[in-house]
Amino acid sequence: MMKTTASLKPAEVEKKWIVIDAQDAVVGRLASFVANRLRGKHRPDYTPHVDCGDFVVIVNAEKVKFTGRKLQNKIYYWHTGHPGGVKERTADKILGGRFPERVLEKAVERMLPKESPLARKQLTHLRIYAGGEHPHAAQNPETIAFAELNAKNVRSA
Numbered sequence: 411m412m413k414t415t416a417s418l419k420p421a422e423v424e425k426k427w428i429v430i431d432a433q434d435a436v437v438g439r440l441a442s443f444v445a446n447r448l449r450g451k452h453r454p455d456y457t458p459h460v461d462c463g464d465f466v467v468i469v470n471a472e473k474v475k476f477t478g479r480k481l482q483n484k485i486y487y488w489h490t491g492h493p494g495g496v497k498e499r500t501a502d503k504i505l506g507g508r509f510p511e512r513v514l515e516k517a518v519e520r521m522l523p524k525e526s527p528l529a530r531k532q533l534t535h536l537r538i539y540a541g542g543e544h545p546h547a548a549q550n551p552e553t554i555a556f557a558e559l560n561a562k563n564v565r566s567a
């Protein structure tokens with residue numbers, strides 16, 4: 411006799427740590443992969459209202475690539491809170507600036523459900539580092555070769 415589990419309970423969730431090297435990875439493809447891992451959609455026991463995703467560590471975030479002319483044409487907007495305070499910056503300036511990991515952070519954030527407490531909690535399980543080092547070795551993270559999953563995941567030029 412087969413038994414169907416109704417839904418996963420928060421106490422039953424077993425979270426893993428994964429590390430992804432973002433060198434030469436295409437931003438949108440990487441963000442989509444990471445958003446699915448954070449939500450837990452890769453699991454057979456995925457439950458929409460439970461945080462069943464993994465912890466994701468991304469290294470070499472400053473070496474990501476865009477396809478086409480997005481590096482110069484993609485514009486990130488924000489508002490200062492003052493009248494007429496809309497600011498803008500291109501992806502090229504952000505990647506060359508002080509916090510290049512923000513490009514990936516925003517891409518993943520915008521692929522999660524909007525204005526949801528669960529999505530905000532899942533986003534806290536994402537760690538992005540501009541360089542090749544990370545301080546999470548104690549968690550014994552599993553390394554995922556994102557570049558080898560599909561030939562389109564990596565852009566050489």
